[in-house]
Amino acid sequence: MTPDIDEVQEKLNGATVQDGKELADPAVKEAVQNGEKAPEGEAPKESADNEDDNSDDDEDEGAANGSSEGAKKKKKKKKPKKKKAGTKQTEPPRTGLSKLFPSGTYPEGEICEYTHEENTYRTTSEEKRHLERLESDTYNDLRRAAEVHRQVRHYAQKSIKPGMSMIEITELIENGTRALSEENGLKSGVGFPTGVSLNNVAAHYTPNAGDPTLLQQNDIMKVDFGVHVNGRIIDSAFTMSFDESGTYDPLLKAVKEATNTGIREAGIDVRLNDIGAAIQEVMESYEVTLPNGKTEQVKCIRNLNGHNINPYEIHGGKSVPIVANGDMTRMEEGESFAIETFGSTGRGFVREEGECSHYMRKVDAPRVGLRLPRAKTLLATINQQFGTLPFCRRYLDRAGESKYLVALNSLVREGVVQDYPPLVDVKGCQTAQYEHTIFLRPTVKEVISRGDDY
Numbered sequence: 001m002t003p004d005i006d007e008v009q010e011k012l013n014g015a016t017v018q019d020g021k022e023l024a025d026p027a028v029k030e031a032v033q034n035g036e037k038a039p040e041g042e043a044p045k046e047s048a049d050n051e052d053d054n055s056d057d058d059e060d061e062g063a064a065n066g067s068s069e070g071a072k073k074k075k076k077k078k079k080p081k082k083k084k085a086g087t088k089q090t091e092p093p094r095t096g097l098s099k100l101f102p103s104g105t106y107p108e109g110e111i112c113e114y115t116h117e118e119n120t121y122r123t124t125s126e127e128k129r130h131l132e133r134l135e136s137d138t139y140n141d142l143r144r145a146a147e148v149h150r151q152v153r154h155y156a157q158k159s160i161k162p163g164m165s166m167i168e169i170t171e172l173i174e175n176g177t178r179a180l181s182e183e184n185g186l187k188s189g190v191g192f193p194t195g196v197s198l199n200n201v202a203a204h205y206t207p208n209a210g211d212p213t214l215l216q217q218n219d220i221m222k223v224d225f226g227v228h229v230n231g232r233i234i235d236s237a238f239t240m241s242f243d244e245s246g247t248y249d250p251l252l253k254a255v256k257e258a259t260n261t262g263i264r265e266a267g268i269d270v271r272l273n274d275i276g277a278a279i280q281e282v283m284e285s286y287e288v289t290l291p292n293g294k295t296e297q298v299k300c301i302r303n304l305n306g307h308n309i310n311p312y313e314i315h316g317g318k319s320v321p322i323v324a325n326g327d328m329t330r331m332e333e334g335e336s337f338a339i340e341t342f343g344s345t346g347r348g349f350v351r352e353e354g355e356c357s358h359y360m361r362k363v364d365a366p367r368v369g370l371r372l373p374r375a376k377t378l379l380a381t382i383n384q385q386f387g388t389l390p391f392c393r394r395y396l397d398r399a400g401e402s403k404y405l406v407a408l409n410s411l412v413r414e415g416v417v418q419d420y421p422p423l424v425d426v427k428g429c430q431t432a433q434y435e436h437t438i439f440l441r442p443t444v445k446e447v448i449s450r451g452d453d454y
Contacts, residue, residue, distance in 0.1 A: 092172065093155050096182040097144055106143035109448035114267050122268075128442035135334075135441075138232060142336070142439060142448050145181065145191070145227040145234040150451040152176040153223070153238065157453065162217045162242050166207040169215065170194040170394075173225050181227055186387050191226025191233040192314055193358055193392035197422065198222075202301055202342050202350050202431040205422040206357045208393045217242050220251075222433040228389065231311035235338040236449040237435035247291060248345075251432050254286035254298040255343040256454060259434040262306065262320065262339040263447055268440050272329045276321030279341055283322070288345050288430075299348030300341065301431065304423070309336045309437065312388050313363050336439045346429025358420035359408065360390040365416045374407040379416065390420070 087099050098104070113123050122128050132139075156173050173194045183189035197205040198219050207213060215221065224237035239252050261282045265275045279300065286298040306320030318329060322341045331337065361382050370376050378401065382391065385399050396404055411417040425431055437449045 089151055091155060092159070093151050093176045094179040097147055097151075097180050098182060101144075101147075104140070106140055106147050108143060109146060109446045110450035112264075112445045112447065114445060116267055116270065119268055122443045125443065131442045139439070139441070139446075141229040141232040142234065142437070145188075145229045145232060146236075146437070146448045148177060148180040148227045149225070149234050149236055149449055151180055152225075152227075153236075153451070153453065156223065157238075157240070160215070160221075160223075160240060162215050162219070164215050166196050166211055166213045166215065167209075167394075169196055170206055173223070177225065177227055181229065186231070186312075186389075188229045189227075190389075190395075191228040191235065192360075192390035193225075193395065195224035195237070196221055197224070197431075197433075200344075200346060200425045200427055200429045200431060201354070201422050202304060202344070202425060202433065203423045204358050204420045205354070206392050206394070208355060208357050209397055215242075220248055220430050220432060222431070224433065224435065226314070228312075232336075233309050233312075233314055233389075234437045234449050235309060235314065235340075235435060236437055237340060237433050238454050239432040239434065248288060248430050248432070250286050250288045251298055251343055251345060251430060254283050255341055255432040256434045258283040258300070258322070258341040258343065259339060259436065262322070262341060263436060263438060266320075266331060266337060266339060266438060266440075267445055268331060268333045270331050272318065272320055272327045272331070273324055275339075276327070277324035279321075280323040283341065283343055286343075290345065296345045298343045298345065301344050301348050301350055301425065303349055304340075304342045306338050306340045306435070309338055314338075314360070314390055331440060333440055333442055336437060338435055338437050340433060340435030342431060342433050344425045344429055344431045346425035346431070348425070350423040350425050352421040353424045354422040356419045356421040357392045357394075358390060359392065359412070360418050360420070361386065361388050362416065362418055363388050366414075368414050368416065370410070370414065370416075372407055372410050374404070375410045375414075378404050378407040379411060382411075382417070 087095060089095050089100065097106070114120060152173055155176060156169075159172060160169055170193075174190055177190050181188045181190075193206045195203060195206055197203055198213075198215075198221055202222065203224065219242065221240045222237060223240060224235075226236075227234045239255065241248055241252060258279045262275050262279045265278045283298055283300045287295050288298060289295050300322045302321075302323045305322060307314075308316035308318040308320075310316035318331075318335075318337075319327075320337060320339060321327060361379075370379065381396070381399055381401055385391070386395070396408075408417065412419045434454060436447055439446045439448055
């Protein structure tokens with residue numbers, strides 16, 4: 001039943017005010033009007049109007065002074081509901097991504113429309129859009145892995161300092177990767193060993209147990225690590241320099257721009273040779289003035305390449321050159337590629353040298369009769385823990401294996417496991433690397449691992 005307007009007005013005019021505050025509770029009002037104390041446990045309540053803003057306070061004062069204007073009924077303002085604070089990432093990063101993205105949908109990478117004339121129709125093609133909808137789970141797995149990579153490297157970039165050991169650096173990255181990807185056997189986790197190659201070592205160095213190497217102020221370090229979700233691997237790398245003189249800044253700039261050139265040129269039906277030629281032109285347009293005063297042209301490390309990536313297979317069979325090499329193979333719709341470039345102030349050619357740490361069970365490994373019983377048990381561990389994903393000796397240690405080197409070397413000799421020793425240019429030179437993972441979707445090219453940093 002709607003109350004009579006005159007009745008409401010009469011109640012308002014008769015409202016009792018104590019210390020400038022309206023007494024909302026009838027029992028309290030009656031007690032005050034009779035000159036009594038408010039009942040015990042009852043405190044004079046502020047009206048909702050008094051809580052709104054300063055103008056309401058002024059009007060309440062008017063009501064206390066008997067002003068008819070202050071006694072007018074005002075609409076109650078709804079207080080805004082406090083929003084629950086969203087889950088934030090910790091430092092060091094340890095919050096799994098599913099808690100940060102409860103919807104289960106992860107951020108897109110950088111979207112680039114195809115620029116070659118024969119592919120421009122793809123952007124608006126309904127047929128191609130339908131094909132993309134069929135692959136939405138694949139894209140989401142890749143984006144989840146890429147977001148793990150971005151958050152882990154963000155922490156690494158601001159945390160890594162000269163004086164840290166190589167083991168400390170790699171564990172910082174790998175522990176973050178395991179936590180954010182919510183490591184779950186072969187369903188999600190580390191994509192391959194964390195590379196922290198120093199100076200003239202261009203790739204495939206990660207410390208083995210007991211490695212005493214410390215990061216020095218004048219070191220140039222390539223940080224190359226991977227994340228996978230359901231076998232969909234994100235492969236991305238960057239270079240860190242701590243030299244305040246900035247001597248090698250042109251080297252890093254050359255490699256970063258060369259990688260971005262490769263990404264820009266990549267696309268469906270593009271020849272691999274054309275990408276390499278464009279990368280080479282940009283890379284070799286830079287020069288570095290060395291500490292001895294000599295100026296050197298930045299050289300592409302011509303026997304290192306980018307590559308396509310298949311599920312659970314980091315090198316899928318196609319190589320993306322960083323120099324013109326005559327390869328007329330074309331990129332195809334639905335392929336994922338690691339576009340990576342390496343620059344050097346040395347020869348621009350690497351060779352294998354040093355203690356091996358990287359290994360991988362071959363995808364097409366032959367079925368051979370293993371003579372050593374220990375090799376059989378080690379292979380069982382490799383199959384269970386890594387499948388065909390790359391691993392390192394520290395990962396075998398972590399899996400509980402010990403005294404396995406003879407058995408591991410036996411698996412390499414039998415052709416079941418491939419070893420990947422460090423790749424080095426001439427001593428005294430410096431090398432740099434930048435890398436991103438792209439996916440050639442039917443309608444657009446997505447640079448999945450792109451971030452604000454590079």
